[in-house]
Amino acid sequence: MAITRPRGTNDFLPEDTKSWQAVEAMLRQICREFAFEEIRTPIFEDTDLFIRGVGNTTDIVQKEMYTFTDRGERSLTLRPENTASVCRAYLEDKLYGRIQPVKLYYMGPMFRYERPQAGRFRQFHQFGVEVIGTISPYADAEIISLAWEFYNRLGIRNLRLYLNSVGCPNCRPRYREVLQDYFRPHLDQLCPSCQERFERNPLRILDCKSEICQNIGKEAPQIFDNLCDSCADHFEQVKRILATAGVEYMLNPRMVRGLDYYTKTAFEIVVENIGAQSAVCGGGRYDGLIEELGGEPTPSVGFALGMERIFSALKAQGDDIEVEDDCSVFVISTPDNEETRKAAFALCYDLRRLDIKTELDYDGKSIKAQLKAANRINAEYTVIIGSEELADGQAIVKCMKDGEQIKLPIADVKQYLLER
RNA sequence: GUGGAUGUGGCGAAGCGGUCAACGCACCGGAUUGUGGCUCCGGCACUCGAGGGUUCGAUACCCUUCAUCCACCCCA
Numbered sequence: 001m002a003i004t005r006p007r008g009t010n011d012f013l014p015e016d017t018k019s020w021q022a023v024e025a026m027l028r029q030i031c032r033e034f035a036f037e038e039i040r041t042p043i044f045e046d047t048d049l050f051i052r053g054v055g056n057t058t059d060i061v062q063k064e065m066y067t068f069t070d071r072g073e074r075s076l077t078l079r080p081e082n083t084a085s086v087c088r089a090y091l092e093d094k095l096y097g098r099i100q101p102v103k104l105y106y107m108g109p110m111f112r113y114e115r116p117q118a119g120r121f122r123q124f125h126q127f128g129v130e131v132i133g134t135i136s137p138y139a140d141a142e143i144i145s146l147a148w149e150f151y152n153r154l155g156i157r158n159l160r161l162y163l164n165s166v167g168c169p170n171c172r173p174r175y176r177e178v179l180q181d182y183f184r185p186h187l188d189q190l191c192p193s194c195q196e197r198f199e200r201n202p203l204r205i206l207d208c209k210s211e212i213c214q215n216i217g218k219e220a221p222q223i224f225d226n227l228c229d230s231c232a233d234h235f236e237q238v239k240r241i242l243a244t245a246g247v248e249y250m251l252n253p254r255m256v257r258g259l260d261y262y263t264k265t266a267f268e269i270v271v272e273n274i275g276a277q278s279a280v281c282g283g284g285r286y287d288g289l290i291e292e293l294g295g296e297p298t299p300s301v302g303f304a305l306g307m308e309r310i311f312s313a314l315k316a317q318g319d320d321i322e323v324e325d326d327c328s329v330f331v332i333s334t335p336d337n338e339e340t341r342k343a344a345f346a347l348c349y350d351l352r353r354l355d356i357k358t359e360l361d362y363d364g365k366s367i368k369a370q371l372k373a374a375n376r377i378n379a380e381y382t383v384i385i386g387s388e389e390l391a392d393g394q395a396i397v398k399c400m401k402d403g404e405q406i407k408l409p410i411a412d413v414k415q416y417l418l419e420r
Numbered sequence: 421g422u423g424g425a426u427g428u429g430g431c432g433a434a435g436c437g438g439u440c441a442a443c444g445c446a447c448c449g450g451a452u453u454g455u456g457g458c459u460c461c462g463g464c465a466c467u468c469g470a471g472g473g474u475u476c477g478a479u480a481c482c483c484u485u486c487a488u489c490c491a492c493c494c495c496a
Contacts, residue, residue, distance in 0.1 A: 306496030371456040
């Protein structure tokens with residue numbers, strides 16, 4: 001085989017796309033219930049959008065972007081996520097002039113240049129929602145409950161919802177310093193990657209897998225104790241609203257969102273047993289993003305969830321999305337008779353227009369082989385139009401389950417099958 | 421970017437220096453000429469991811485490369 005698909009990409013075959021369509025339908029349904037509307041933005045954007053929107057210091061921008069120059073010397077990038085694009089559209093298409101907040105959802109492919117592994121691909125698919133234009137903690141709770149409801153409705157077990165607040169430009173820098181002061185004396189004992197993290201992202205040290213780092217971090221100051229009044233109050237409200245609605249969350253002060261734009265609420269939904277990449281959904285508040293992109297200060301919340309990870313989770317718990325085979329008819333004709341073949345084709349067309357899933361043979365196979373083919377695709381009925389039958393305008397309808405067959409006028413076949 | 425594992429027909433899978441590269445599933449054809457599912461018979465890899473090397477001889481040993489899987493980093 002000469003040409004293969006690019007590394008980290010997937011072909012989704014019919015047996016896969018059936019499940020995808022089912023999940024997508026469920027997502028659209030939930031969005032309808034929660035009163036979100038779909039937005040579709042370009043798959044590539046001006047590179048600067050992501051540098052400014054996602055953050056220059058993030059891994060995404062530093063090493064994961066698919067960036068190219070087009071024929072007009074513009075630097076473009078395949079979207080690594082969709083929040084920046086949605087915010088860009090909010091400004092460019094003047095959605096701030098509409099009723100606020102604007103509640104949008106999207107789904108589609110995203111691209112990140114990473115080494116593939118379980119649950120991680122270079123082209124992957126996300127569904128996400130954004131509520132743009134309100135600081136209300138009810139908005140945070142709304143999207144969290146939307147995600148929570150989705151996974152529960154899908155029947156995914158062993159879910160955990162982690163909740164945290166990462167503060168805001170008022171309190172996070174301060175907490176960051178407090179944390180650095182705490183770790184500084186132990187700097188040389190930390191694992192190599194945490195020594196890197198010390199400057200870049202000290203909050204991550206708290207979440208290190210190394211036991212040594214874990215132990216050193218045990219007595220570290222907590223983010224909860226270092227939030228400003230506004231953030232602390234917001235966080236309290238989100239927790240209360242979720243508790244009242246019956247959404248079971250776990251506080252996780254060690255959970256840090258990687259993207260620069262997050263403020264206040266951060267949350268993540270994880271499911272065990274799907275490998276190292278256990279996060280199926282992540283999101284939070286990004287009150288500074290729209291302003292960063294040149295708009296008025298516009299508080300917003302959103303999340304993104306990974307489509308591929310949904311299927312990993314379902315597979316890990318031994319579930320498959322049931323996709324039923326609907327009733328189908330196979331129209332058989334005598335192979336060496338063009339008249340019967342044409343009659344079969346015409347009947348086939350008629351049946352299809354009646355919403356009956358219908359197949360026929362293309363190759364002029366023997367009757368026997370056609371029946372075999374019909375059997376293989378689980379046809380419920382076959383209609384046999386042979387030379388003898390056609391001579392007096394008749395056809396045989398055979399029920400494949402019990403082998404019963406009756407002869408009737410071709411004109412009556414449609415009605416007969418419709419009544420089954 | 422780093423590390424580990426793997427790479428034999430459509431799929432699963434033997435062989436691990438020397439007969440025609442097992443076998444199972446799937447697929448195609450046939451078993452008195454127009455009737456399927458069971459059974460039986462037959463067919464289906466000039467080739468063992470690719471390139472190079474060692475050897476009288478390599479699918480098997482060595483090197484390179486590519487791909488896949490898994491893990492790290494990070495994230496959906």
